[in-house]
Amino acid sequence: MKTYLIILVLLLTLTSSCQEKKTEKKMQATKTEKFNWQDGSSCPIGYPIEVYRGGFEAEDGTYVSLQAGTDNGEGGWGDPGTGGMSSGIKTVPNRLNVQWVAYAENCVYEINTEVDYDKMVQYFKEGYQESLVFFNKGGKYEKETYSYIVVGYAPDGAVYIWLAGSGKQVEIGRYQGKKVVIPQAEIDKLDGFEKLMHQKGESERIMNNPEMVPPEIREANKNKPIPFGLWDRYRERYSWRPIFNSIQEGWSMIDCGIDMFNGENESLFDQSLVKNEFEKRAIPKLINIGWRDKTGQNYSGTFWFDEKEIFDAFHTIFKDKPNGEAEIEIRISKGNMDISAFLIGNGKETGINMKTKVEIFEARTKY
Template sequence: MKNIKIHLYAVLMLLTLTSSCQNKNQDKKMNEPEFEWVENLNCPTGYPIAVYRGGLEGNGFASLSDRLSTGIRGWGSSGNGLSYGVKPLPSRINCIWVSYAENCTYSIDSDIDYEKMVQLFKEGYQDSSFFFNGDGEYKKTTFDTVLVGFAPGGVVVIWALGAGKTAEVGRYKGEKYTVPQSEINKLDNHERLLFDATDRKNIMNNTKVIPLEVREANAGKPIPYGLWDTYRTRYSWRPIFILRTEGEMAMSYIDMFNGEAEYLFDEELIENNFKKRSIPKSFDLGWRDKKGQGYGGDILFDEQEIFNAFQEIYKEDKVTEAELQFSINYTNDYVTVLLKQGEKEIRLSKTKVNIYKSSSLTLKK
């Protein structure tokens, strides 16, 4: 009889613990914030990938499988998502993908920085397009995409992406993986193409996947492993704008090599504080002359030149502050750019500049 009582007590304790755990898990699930977002894939131009299995996990699942990313728009650019809706953010990535340029497969099963992602989505940012199209009023918006980038060497970078702003969540690392032939044999014809040598070659030769000029530029060169980690190096710098005639800057949009992007406008443009940023890939500028005529400028940097300039400026002092100076000429038809730190100046003469008159200063999305 005593043994029966002990057994019943143990069962009751087990049921109590189980119920308590279930309640805690349920409470945790109910307390997780939800946002409206979609998953998305990305890769560097010239290094296409396709996800074979898996996706983003957490309190829910966003599949990345059976998806090709060409990367034709560049590192950190969005593609097409499938599961847009209100849901919790992911806390883990678990997937297998094919790297066509490397002719190999990678696997990753890793926690991601959930807390940072939630913070980014909660804080949001000022909606620049609403500000310029809504009589200078403010409206807060937030990110709507969890973007997963796959680079050679198994590098995985995750960003929070929204209209006019992209912020890195974290960098992760996959390992090379061999899908068993017995598993491949069971796949349908479509899935089996991922592991077909002829199809992989066709992908690499497809100009809709890799533009001809990119393929020719990469021909005979080794894959630049580590480059996408180099892109993540941050420096303390700010842009400075000099108008040779009376007028005012309206905005600038910075697109950086690490995939991040941001708008500067209104108070943030006026305050223009130094900030740790990656090296810029391009700038879009908007300004008005004293008569109110609007102008726009597209500034595209030469990668090697601007990286060399930053390395030269920061080679003796890694924490120094520098200014990227944009000088707009008297006729508002050209911009010169130089990187400056104290008395040290480096002219970026290979920068491509396109200036145009603008009837209104509406912003990109």
């Protein structure tokens, strides 16, 4: 009986070990999905950064360096710019391990963290419908997918990751780095730009370089503290949708593009425009609309919202009902030469036009 029990225990141990190894292999297998993507980096304009060391790491040992020179944020928050040096079919990363210089703060940050692999794979597989493809191919639906994994570096070591593609960008997550000091002995061994980025006075030189920080941005930020936490505020989400209204007869909407302060963007067209469902979205930075009058003449209009005005409007509308719903009603004049926007919801209405920049374009041809 004693021998039997020993054998039984050994068998159970072996079985458990095999199951654990199978589970481990299965988990590893789920972290080796590959897609065609390129790395990109982003920072807020006025707060240039430069990656010193590191990049994306994947479960299968794949490594993608994120060193790509100084990023000045010219393309806007979340924009991948020209991208990094690595483009092609690669494994989706599950870690971010980077050290970067934050020139506005004159310091180095480091982050070594797991990133949301599963969420990225899900988005890559699902893809999306892109309006330019739809309209250029006569209303034919063809699924697009994302082409960039973008890392955004904000002040105070805040790090954000997006997937970006043509006409669509989604946030993957927000992560936190910490300040580190690079040993002088390590710096002394460096060559060229790697050594230069750590030299005394380099941060000041970068911040005073008009190609790195535009003069108007430097002047606007002069004597003001760095707005730590601002880019987390941009991530506020509310349930809202755009709606469209005109007193003219026979008009129709074509499409609507939305760029949000948190770096995300999306397009509504055809069925998504018809359904136009409420979604938990960040606050819009820009809304572009396309419409057609009864003669077939096409128009497009763009709203560039003032940051303070539109944030104040959302906070007013959602103050008492943070989980409520609201609509940005866009009103098109009878002559198609004037558009205005109003935020309506939870029993309240407020205009968002006082400081909003508006532009209207009339297409040369009719469709």
